[in-house]
Amino acid sequence: MEVAAVRGVVTSVLNMITDGATHLGVATDHVIESFRNNLWPGYKTGEGIEPDLLAQFPLLEEALMALGVVVWPMIDFEADDALAAAAAKAAEDARVERVIICTPDKDLAQSVRGTRVVQFDRRARTMRDEAGVVAKFGVKPQSIPDYLALVGDAADGFPGLPGWGAKSAAAILARFLHFEAIPADWHDWHVNVTSPAKLALTFARERDRAFLFRDLATLRTDVEVFASVDELQWNGPTPSFKAMAARLDGSWNQVIG
Numbered sequence: 424m425e426v427a428a429v430r431g432v433v434t435s436v437l438n439m440i441t442d443g444a445t446h447l448g449v450a451t452d453h454v455i456e457s458f459r460n461n462l463w464p465g466y467k468t469g470e471g472i473e474p475d476l477l478a479q480f481p482l483l484e485e486a487l488m489a490l491g492v493v494v495w496p497m498i499d500f501e502a503d504d505a506l507a508a509a510a511a512k513a514a515e516d517a518r519v520e521r522v523i524i525c526t527p528d529k530d531l532a533q534s535v536r537g538t539r540v541v542q543f544d545r546r547a548r549t550m551r552d553e554a555g556v557v558a559k560f561g562v563k564p565q566s567i568p569d570y571l572a573l574v575g576d577a578a579d580g581f582p583g584l585p586g587w588g589a590k591s592a593a594a595i596l597a598r599f600l601h602f603e604a605i606p607a608d609w610h611d612w613h614v615n616v617t618s619p620a621k622l623a624l625t626f627a628r629e630r631d632r633a634f635l636f637r638d639l640a641t642l643r644t645d646v647e648v649f650a651s652v653d654e655l656q657w658n659g660p661t662p663s664f665k666a667m668a669a670r671l672d673g674s675w676n677q678v679i680g
Contacts, residue, residue, distance in 0.1 A: 424478065424479075424482075425475040425476075425478070425479065426479060426482065426671050428476055428479045428483065429479050429482050429483045429486050429671060430671055430672050432449075432483055432487075433483075433486050433487065433490060433671070433672075433675065434672070434675075435525075435545060436449065436487065436490065436492055437490075437675065438545075439525065440657060444523070444657070445656060445657065446513075446519075446652055446653075446655035446656050446657065447492060447493070447655055447657060448492070448493040448494070448495060448505075448509055448648065448649070448655050449487050449492055449493070449494050449495070450494075450495040450497060450502035450503070450504075450505035450506050450509070450648075451480065451483065451484055451494060451495070451496050451497065451502055452480070452497055452501060452502045453480070453484070453496035453497055453498050454497070454498045455467075455468055455469035455472070456468055456469070457497070457499060457500055457501045457504075458499055458500065459501070459579075459639050462635065462638065462639060463580070463581055463635065463636075463639055465580045465581060465582075466579060466580045466581065466639065467578065467579050467580040468580075484496055485667070486667050486671065488661070489660065489661050489663045489664040489667045490660050490661070490664050490667075491657060491658060491659055491660045491661050491664070492657065493649070493654060493655050495509070495648050497646075500643055500646050503526075503528060503530055503531060503642055504642050504643040504644075504646050505646055505648055506524055506526065506531060506534070506642075507531065507533070507534045507642035507643065507644050507646075508642075508643065508644045508645065508646040508647075508648050509648045509649065510522045510524050510534045510540050511534065511540075511644045512644075512648065512649065512652075513652050513655075514536060514539055514540050516651075516652050518652070519652060521538075521539060521540075521541065522539065522540040522541070523541055523542075523543050523550075524540070524541070524542045524543065525543045525545055526542070526543075526544075527542075527544040527545075527546065527547065528578075529560075529567070529571070529576070530567065530568075530571060530576065530579070530640055530642060531642070532551070532556045532559075532560065532564055532567045533564050533565065533567035533568055533640075533641070533642060534564065534642065534644075535551065535552060535553050535555075535556050535564040536553065536564065537552065537553050538552045538553070541555075542555075542556075560589075560593060561589070561590075561592075561593025561594070561596075561597055562592075562593050562596045562597055563597075563600070565600065565601075566596040566597075566600050566601065567640070568637045568640040568641040568642075569592075569596050569600075569601055569602055569637055570592050570593065570596055571583075571636070571637075571640040572584075572602075572633050572634075572635075572636035572637035572639075572640055573587040573591075573592040573595075573596075573633065573636075574587060574588060574589050574592050575636070576640060579639065579640070581636050581639055581640075583636065584625055584626065584629045584632070584633055584636075585625055585629070586618070586621055586622060586625050587622060587625065587626075590616070591616045591617065591622055594614045594615065594616050595612065595614060595616065595622075597614075598612070598613070598614055602630075602633060602634065602637065605626065607623070607627065608623070609622065609623035
């Protein structure tokens with residue numbers, strides 16, 4: 424059985440622990456489809472995922488739980504929803520110094536708040552706070568769902584609006600933040616974009632679809648993940664982890680002692 428993906432994720436989690444993380448949780452897509460597939464027929468499914476990779480999902484959850492890490496296996500919602508909900512709830516606790524969302528997915532940029540809730544891309548080794556989100560996308564975190572609705576998100580399977588690109592979307596949303604505040608008359612935009620009349624016409628014609636795409640891109644923060652951050656404290660591996668490490672990667676036992 425192929426186990427490389429499991430090795431990679433568990434190794435990454437161990438690296439977080441050795442780097443100083445004291446409380447953590449991992450969200451998984453226990454089922455690929457979610458409620459969003461009922462909203463948009465083209466939304467992402469499990470089609471195209473390599474069978475060897477898909478087969479590792481249950482083993483990954485088993486390995487993480489053996490490591491003593493809290494796992495949120497998502498069924499009706501997506502893993503990204505769980506991460507957004509966990510970040511928002513953890514940030515409410517005054518004892519929490521900083522919340523780090525470890526994923527490069529651009530939709531999680533909407534969860535960034537100042538320097539308290541940040542996004543970390545492990546592969547690129549880059550940490551992105553609110554200023555970093557603005558620098559990358561041209562909009563504040565709260566505008567990311569609107570931004571993705573306009574430009575589309577190929578990874579999630581929705582196309583955006585015709586004629587709208589990253590620059591035009593950023594220029595409009597940097598000024599108006601959300602769709603509801605965008606004036607119907609492009610003369611009132613007062614921003615430097617190409618063909619504003621065409622953009623305004625497209626937005627008017629595709630308004631319902633824009634709001635639908637924004638709904639798809641909006642992560643749900645009301646998902647129940649934990650009652651207290653104390654539940655996320657890592658207290659070491661469970662007794663079953665030794666056998667799991669021997670099965671998958673014996674070096675893990677050396678890392679955790």
